[in-house]
Amino acid sequence: MNPNLLRQLAIVVKQGSLSRACEQLYVTQPTLSRSIKLLEMKVGAPVLIRTRYGVEPTEIGARLAQIGERILAETEQGEEVIRQFHSGYHNEFVIGIDPLWEFATVEQMTAYFMKEKRYVFHFRTGSAAAQIELLQNGELDFLLAPAHLSVKQGTLDRQLLFRDRSGVFVGKKSMFLGTHKRVSQAVLEKQNWMVAGANAGFLDRPSELVGLKAASIAFTGSIRSVLHLLNTTDMLVRLPARMALMTGDVGIEQMIEVEGPLGPRRDIALWSKADSMERPECLKIHKLIRDFMQAMEDSVPTFELDL
Incomplete structure (x- = not known):
C-alpha cells in the first residue's frame, strides 16, 4: 500500500x-x-x-x-x-523535565546546553508519573524528576542531585502573608487550598496537607497557573520550597511555618535506564546533565530550609 x-x-x-x-x-x-x-x-x-x-x-x-x-x-x-x-549534530537526546524545575532553571539550562555543539537536546515537560513510563519504554533518554517516586526501579538508575523539601506557600492576598508565627492545622483547614502536581510526585497525603479538608482545585503539568494564583489570590499550596523560591515568582514572605513535622523531602534526581549507560554517548550526556544539576545544587541558596 x-x-x-x-x-x-x-x-x-x-x-x-x-x-x-x-x-x-x-x-x-x-x-x-x-x-x-x-x-x-x-x-x-x-x-x-x-x-x-x-x-x-x-x-x-x-x-x-x-x-x-x-x-x-x-x-x-x-x-x-x-x-x-547537515547542521553537524551527532545525535538527539530527549530529556524529560519536571514542570517546576523547568520554570525555575530555564535560563541557566538553556545557556548551559547551548554550549554543547555536537548534540540536539529535546526537553519534554510533564508530570513525573507520565514521564517515568516514557523513560521505561525508551521514549526518553533521561528524566529530571522527584527522587522519591513509587515506581519499580529494577531497570532504572537514580542519582539524587538536588536537595529540596516541601513547604506551604500563601497567596499575596492571604492574611498569613509575612507572618512569623506557626499556623495550626485547625486554622489551615479553613483556608482555600489548591494542589500542584497531582500526578507528579508532589501530592502529599491529606493528613500532611490540610487535615481532612480536600483541596478545591488541582493543577497537573504546568506550574504557571499555580504561580499566577499565588500572586493574585489568598489561596495556599504545598510546593517544593527551594525550587519555588528559585523561580523568583514566589517570595520568601509567602512561605509560612505550620505546626507539626517538617514537610516531606522533594529532592530532584536524574533518572535513566541502567542499560543505556552502556552507550558511550549516553555516558557523556549523563555526565553533562549531572554536572549541570550539581552546579545548581552548589549555587542555589537553601533559603534556610532544613535540607
Missing part, C-alpha cells in the same frame, strides 16, 4: 474537511478525492462519510488514519534528523 495515501487520509480526518486538507497538502480537491477513491478501492469499503459538519472516518478509516498519523510523525522526524545531520 502507498503510505502517502494513509498520510493524506490522516490529514483529512484531522481537518474534518477535504477543502482544508487540500490547503495543508497543497493539492486540488479532485486530486485528493482520487487518492481517497484509490484507498477505498484497496480497502473495498468507504473510509470517509460525509456529514453536515464535514467528513468523518468510518471504523476502518479511523484505524487507517491512526497509521497515517504515525507515518506523518515518522516523516517529520526523518526530515528533522536530516536537518540535524
